[in-house]
Amino acid sequence: MYSALINTIEQLQFQNISEERKTTLQPLIDFIQEKTDKGENININFICTHNSRRSHLSQIWAQTGASYFNIPNVYCYSGGTEETALFPQVTDTLITQGFNIFKIADSKNPVYAIKYDDNFLPVIGFSKKYDSPFNPTSGFAAIMTCSQADGSCPFIAGAEKRIPITFEDPKISDNTPDQKKVYAERSLQIASEMFYIFSKIKK
Secondary structure (H helix, E strand, O other): OOHHHHHHHHOOOHHHOOHHHHHHHHHHHHHHHHHHHHOOOEEEEEEEOOOOOHHHHHHHHHHHHHHHOOOOOEEEEEEEOOOOOOOHHHHHHHHHOOOEEEEEEOOOOOEEEEEOOOOOOOEEEOOOEOOOOOOOOOOEEEEEOOHHHHHHOOOOOOEEEEEEOOOOOHHHHOOOOOHHHHHHHHHHHHHHHHHHHHHOOOO
8 A cells, every 4th residue: 555545544543433423434334344254245335325425435435444454355445325426525535545546537427537546546535426337236334424315215126234324414614714624523523433434354
């Protein structure tokens, strides 16, 4: 992994995760552990309303965490209840925190390659609906990263498990002096929780 990203990872503080929050995260740990024990692929689809902020941060940090802890066969995806675009402050934040990101298609909904290591496939980041052909159609865990998506999607076709792990939307800081700080904090919170999850998996 890139040295700047390792520096960010080394600053993550699992001990600050509350016991209540650990209880919220436990069903995803159980899902990953069960699949690991069976030697099966671990498909995780992080879902939010617009697939523009929290779901992407969760997808990227989860894939990075799986690689960091050498948990095999983990494939992380993201989607929304509607398609918009990956918000630019998300990529700016991740670059600052050590990822290598480059645009591979430019449009109203750009497509990005997000790399945590030169020798691993990038995470492909762009906004899409949760049931996009890009995402798995069965046997996956649907992780609801915002309460709005959780409420508006009472049924996720093909999901083996549906797990709410919601985060406060950094969008509340858009166009304010605190925008960079809020996005950085949310990214690190999500990173800490995703890394905590994968640190608990026994191979």
